[in-house]
Amino acid sequence: MKKEEYYILDYCTIKNHSIFKNGNLIYSDTESETLKGFAKSIYKFLGLSYPKFHKMDNLCKLGFLASEVLIKDNVKLDEDTALVLSNKASSLDTDRKHQESIQDREDFFPSPAVFVYTLPNIIMGEISIKNKLKSENAFFISEEFDTELMYTYSKILLNTEKASSVICGWVDLDTNKYDVFLAFLSKKGKIKLTKEELNKLYNQ
Amino acid sequence: MNKGVAITGMGIISSIGDNVEENLNALKSVSHGISRIEFLETRQRDAIMVGEIKKTNEDFVKELGLDSDNSFSRTAMIGAIAAKEALKSANITDPDEYRTGFVSGTSVGGMDMTEQYYLGYHETKEYRRYIEAQHAGFTTQSISKYIGINGYVSTISTACSSAANAIMLGARLIKAGKIDRMVVGGTDALSKFTINGFGTLMILSDSACTPFDNNRKGLNLGEAAAYIVLESEDIVEKDNKEVLGRVSGWANANDAYHQTASSSNGEGAYLAMKEAMEIAGLSIDNIDYINAHGTATPNNDLSEGVAMTRIFGEDKVPVFSSTKAFTGHTLAAAGSVEAIYSILSIRENLIFPNLNFQTQMEEFDLIPQTKLISKNIKTVLSNSFGFGGNCSTLIFTK
């Protein structure tokens, strides 16, 4: 097992109609009335051209956009970049939509395009598809951002050389309330990877 | 070869039996658990076949001795039954004696209850106890509290590979010396939510599923819970524990292809199998049997089959079978259900058959094991693949 130093190279936060990279505000949108509109305005701001984005559910859109911001100024992601994500509400936001579609016996039309998003780990699938990552994925459900778990799991992946870098974090959405934090952990960077730092940056 | 992490206990409930012994007997006597739906209220009742546990929620409440105002979902109740058996089979009376953790995979969580009651929350006070049960983590905590594990408790939700990933996490934590003992696996009950969801994807079969058959029509959903107990070498030596088998290899890889479909070259499955063998320190010649994911959907069996031929070579694929035609696809529990079948396979030197197979797939020259046979088995490779491209492989050794 290697005992190298690891760093938090970049981190991204989406909260309160705004998106931050490394603590700096990069875009804010208080005009959009819906989360869908907010996500689309970030998409445009980032100059993305990826039609699959529009098909994602809101949870995936948020995670996907944060990952795009995270890697924006970096070169291509290494194939060995693992994804270790977590949240509280799982895929509840889309689960409700699917549930509503099977509630009424007279108007019973469950949608396959909705159902495919009734799992939280689809976010990681979407990020993997976009960036051609074939690496390890783990998705945890916890009451709140569990720094200990994120740190330990990521550290094991890095130390055992299972991954060259890790994107870890929290992508939570429940009825328009969202909280997104992703951190890119690698051998490069200025902020030393410790539990305390990770926790501090999440709470920033 | 990597020595692997010791497995010292196991517990299971599925449509073919309420405990390990009953499951083994059903596998040995080749009696499957696929039937029409009896208990779940759904419009699909006559349209599909499932692996339903023939017990009502009231039966489980009684069996577990729960209060009448409990908020256990069916998923939590079957989980508690399997986890209890696992502890007992490992002779654990005091879970707090060592640093003990519990990691459970689930995709249904509390939905099997909340989907019945949530429209009534306003009017009916008694239903409201299920509001908090919605959370997947609540399911895990209900089980861990019931069996008395107060240490590290966590929930994994990566669709149908959840339980496999829970086992992988447990093995790693023990290997890294972070913890002494882990109870790991998964649980999922049947729910309208999943039945209608898989229905929209048009991958549910209206008859008994036929894994790896050219004319396969889709999967049968099932319900089950299964947990295994992993313990450190120190405990095994100190307490002179009986070791049932070992988890020696594990890997997870993303297929990076589609939200729900697997790629045509089976890249994710290929990577997971390859890396798991590397971690176990085993080569392709060492694998005695593959317990395939084999859901019997056109897409999965083709993709998994291609991945197997890529790893082993088309004429050198080890004996393989899918046990999904016994239990149905038990989603987040599948990885641990099949972990237990793999351990039983090693213990009993038996290969459990791939039922309902008739016609070889036209894409490759692979025929699953269709009869129960005796074979000296030291190493089993078990696959579990989930939506989101989440592919996991575990390797079990004697």
Place this chain on the structure above:
Amino acid sequence: MAELREELKEKIIEQLSLEDVEVSEIGDDDSLFGDGLGLDSIDALELIVLLEKDYGIKLKDPKEGKAIFESIGVMADYIAKNRTK
């Protein structure tokens, strides 16, 4: 028939979230899958739901969709012949 074709184009754009596509950009004979609009297997299933919901046509086997969803033109012909609402 022209009306049905236009209606279908609008519905497909809406139902399949093709935000960057305009009705005028979809030709009657353009292929919907593969190189054309680039729809995938989930989109095909979504179109099966659309057939049932809006036109009362129920497909049992997803494979049937392959021929029906070849292009807007083919789809409109099929709907005109088989619709129950």
